[in-house]
Amino acid sequence: MARPHLTETEIQSFRSEASEAALSMIGEDGVSQLSLRRLAKRLGCSYAKPYTYFRDKEHLLDAVRGRAFGHLADYMTAALAAPPSGPFGAPYLQFAFDHPEAFRLMFELRQEYMSPETREAQARAWKACTQAFHDAVAAGVLEGDPELIAHVAWAALHGLASLALANQLYLGKSVEEVAEGLEAVMDGFRPLHARGGAKWLS
Amino acid sequence: MARPHLTETEIQSFRSEASEAALSMIGEDGVSQLSLRRLAKRLGCSYAKPYTYFRDKEHLLDAVRGRAFGHLADYMTAALAAPPSGPFGAPYLQFAFDHPEAFRLMFELRQEYMSPETREAQARAWKACTQAFHDAVAAGVLEGDPELIAHVAWAALHGLASLALANQLYLGKSVEEVAEGLEAVMDGFRPLHARGGAKWLS
DNA sequence: GTTGTTAAATTAACATTGTCAAGAAAAATT
DNA sequence: AATTTTTCTTGACAATGTTAATTTAACAAC
Numbered sequence: 001m002a003r004p005h006l007t008e009t010e011i012q013s014f015r016s017e018a019s020e021a022a023l024s025m026i027g028e029d030g031v032s033q034l035s036l037r038r039l040a041k042r043l044g045c046s047y048a049k050p051y052t053y054f055r056d057k058e059h060l061l062d063a064v065r066g067r068a069f070g071h072l073a074d075y076m077t078a079a080l081a082a083p084p085s086g087p088f089g090a091p092y093l094q095f096a097f098d099h100p101e102a103f104r105l106m107f108e109l110r111q112e113y114m115s116p117e118t119r120e121a122q123a124r125a126w127k128a129c130t131q132a133f134h135d136a137v138a139a140g141v142l143e144g145d146p147e148l149i150a151h152v153a154w155a156a157l158h159g160l161a162s163l164a165l166a167n168q169l170y171l172g173k174s175v176e177e178v179a180e181g182l183e184a185v186m187d188g189f190r191p192l193h194a195r196g197g198a199k200w201l202s
Numbered sequence: 203m204a205r206p207h208l209t210e211t212e213i214q215s216f217r218s219e220a221s222e223a224a225l226s227m228i229g230e231d232g233v234s235q236l237s238l239r240r241l242a243k244r245l246g247c248s249y250a251k252p253y254t255y256f257r258d259k260e261h262l263l264d265a266v267r268g269r270a271f272g273h274l275a276d277y278m279t280a281a282l283a284a285p286p287s288g289p290f291g292a293p294y295l296q297f298a299f300d301h302p303e304a305f306r307l308m309f310e311l312r313q314e315y316m317s318p319e320t321r322e323a324q325a326r327a328w329k330a331c332t333q334a335f336h337d338a339v340a341a342g343v344l345e346g347d348p349e350l351i352a353h354v355a356w357a358a359l360h361g362l363a364s365l366a367l368a369n370q371l372y373l374g375k376s377v378e379e380v381a382e383g384l385e386a387v388m389d390g391f392r393p394l395h396a397r398g399g400a401k402w403l404s
Numbered sequence: 405g406t407t408g409t410t411a412a413a414t415t416a417a418c419a420t421t422g423t424c425a426a427g428a429a430a431a432a433t434t
Numbered sequence: 435a436a437t438t439t440t441t442c443t444t445g446a447c448a449a450t451g452t453t454a455a456t457t458t459a460a461c462a463a464c
Contacts, residue, residue, distance in 0.1 A: 005411055005460050030312065035450060046414045048452085057451065104311035109367050110232065122370070151375045152383035156354070159361025166311050168324070173353045181354035185387050207431055207440055237421060248443045250424080259422065 015053050018043060019063040026064065026101050036060075058112045061105070066118035068102045069125045076128035088132045089157045089182070093175070096161040103165065107158070129154060156182050217255050220245060221265040228266065228303050238262075260314045263307070268320035270304045271327045278330035290334045291359045291384070295377070298363035305367065309360070331356060358384050 021042050025034055036057060040047040054060040072095055079091035096103045114122075130150035137146040160182065164175045223244050227236055238259060242249040256262040274297055281293035298305045316324075332352035339348040362384065366377045 032312070036452090037450070047450095048415080049413060051452075052412065107364065107368055107370065108311060109306035109309065109364060110234070111368055114369070147375060148379065148383045151371070151380045152358070152387055155361035155365060155380055155384070156358035156387075157361065158365060159357035159359065162309065162311060162364055163357060163360060166309055166313055167316070168309065169353070173349065177350065178353045178357055181350045182357070185354055185358075238423090239421075249422095250444080251442060253423075254441065 011053065015063060016067075018050060018053065019060065019067050022060060022064045023067050023102060026105060027099060030101050031061075031105050059115070062113055062115050062118050065106050065111075066115065066121045068099075068106050069118065069121035071099075071102070072106070073121065073125040073128045076125065080128070080132050088136075089153065089179070092129060092154075092157050093161055093179070096165060100165055103161070107162065153182075153186060156185070213255065217265060218269075220252060220255065221262065221269050224262065224266045225269050225304060228307060229301060232303050233263075233307050261317070264315055264317050264320050267308055267313075268317070268323045270301075270308050271320065271323035273301075273304070274308070275323065275327040275330045278327065282330070282334050290338075291355065291381070294331060294356075294359050295363055295381070298367060302367055305363070309364065355384075355388060358387070 018039065022034060022039055025039065025042065036050055037047045039060075040049060043049075050060060054063065075095050076091055079094075080088070130147070133142065133150040133153070134146045136142040137144065137149070142149055160175065160178055163169050169175065169178065220241065224236060224241055227241065227244065238252055239249045242251060245251075252262060256265065277297050278293055281296075282290070332349070335344065335352040335355065336348045338344040339346065339351070344351055362377065362380055365371050371377065371380065
């Protein structure tokens with residue numbers, strides 16, 4: 001009885017290479033231009049080889065999303081590490097505008113499937129985004145349930161980024177203006193003595 | 203030299219019928235299942251007929267989006283008309299959860315094209331959503347620039363709806379909890395004497 | 405090393421799709 | 435009625451996701 005020829009690392013290696021290449025292609029031409037044939041050509045393999053490593057295209061895209069969430073986690077971690085109490089929201093918007101196609105893929109409104117691995121990468125990104133809120137509450141800069149504050153702030157930020165990317169901000173309000181408004185709103189989470197203090201967006 | 207056989211109303215009639223049927227099919231099976239062949243079968247015409255009325259599939263989807271925005275406008279108008287100063291945000295979330303596929307189509311992060319007609323329908327929907335904010339500011343229930351308040355509130359609401367539809371609300375926070383948080387945050391727009399007053403979400 | 409067996413990769417093939425060209429049918433003008 | 439123009443349908447093509455068939459490569463036993 002012959003055992004599998006491919007080692008686990010070889011499998012992971014191909015999956016990584018494929019999803020990273022796919023992410024890169026998506027960044028260049030958008031997700032609608034990604035086909036398995038084109039990806040295979042880029043990888044230098046036949047168009048059917050990915051089917052050995054991914055159940056179908058949806059599972060491949062899931063892996064790509066996982067990588068993208070990983071990148072977001074790294075990006076947020078790095079951005080928030082630098083200044084000890086820097087702005088919270090700006091890096092998230094920055095990521096969205098710097099990598100619009102990746103952002104679109106990650107937060108597509110229609111997602112057929114999400115693997116535990118991708119869920120995990122997503123949770124890492126979430127943690128990186130929200131750590132600052134925990135710190136701020138601990139330091140007395142914000143007050144309330146940090147997770148709840150984070151969800152509210154993130155929903156607002158994410159809505160802003162989404163509407164801007166979908167080109168659906170209306171009637172003469174720019175991203176900057178709305179961000180200013182969010183800024184003012186988040187002030188409600190600050191204890192009275194800290195109102196109008198350090199910005200969390202810019 | 204023969205003049206066009208189709209009257210403008212006939213053209214509009216087919217376009218309406220086609221986009222309404224398409225919207226309905228999308229509501230049933232999702233946008234990924236909509237093909238021109240299936241739509242044509244439903245309409246009882248050949249699969250190429252739509253090309254006489256729409257430049258390509260993207261233009262058809264644009265028309266469908268226009269109809270969907272029209273429905274949203276009607277829905278919000280009706281919902282906000284009933285109680286003179288009812289909750290602002292709840293109907294929007296309701297629409298999103300009642301018509302998830304339509305919502306997904308309308309706010310898809312990747313939109314290739316938007317016609318002036320669709321832009322207009324979108325503006326109507328936006329107006330219906332924001333009228334309540336203008337009223338509230340006029341009545342002294344909220345204070346500030348109504349358009350800015352509306353943008354901020356809408357960004358937050360929209361982010362919440364999007365994350366919920368994409369199944370990306372994290373780690374034990376429900377839509378209701380985050381909505382509660384938004385509620386608290388919007389309190390920041392209320393004049394001091396009105397804080398903790400009428401809810402705008404539920 | 406040869407040989408048999410199993411896994412992996414490639415190619416062939418199929419169904420579906422968007423799109424367009426060529427022809428058929430219908431309608432309007434003469 | 436004849437002609438011309440418009441609309442509609444059918445046929446065709448290329449691209450895509452996917453699976454089946456086939457070839458190639460890796461391992462095990464001898």
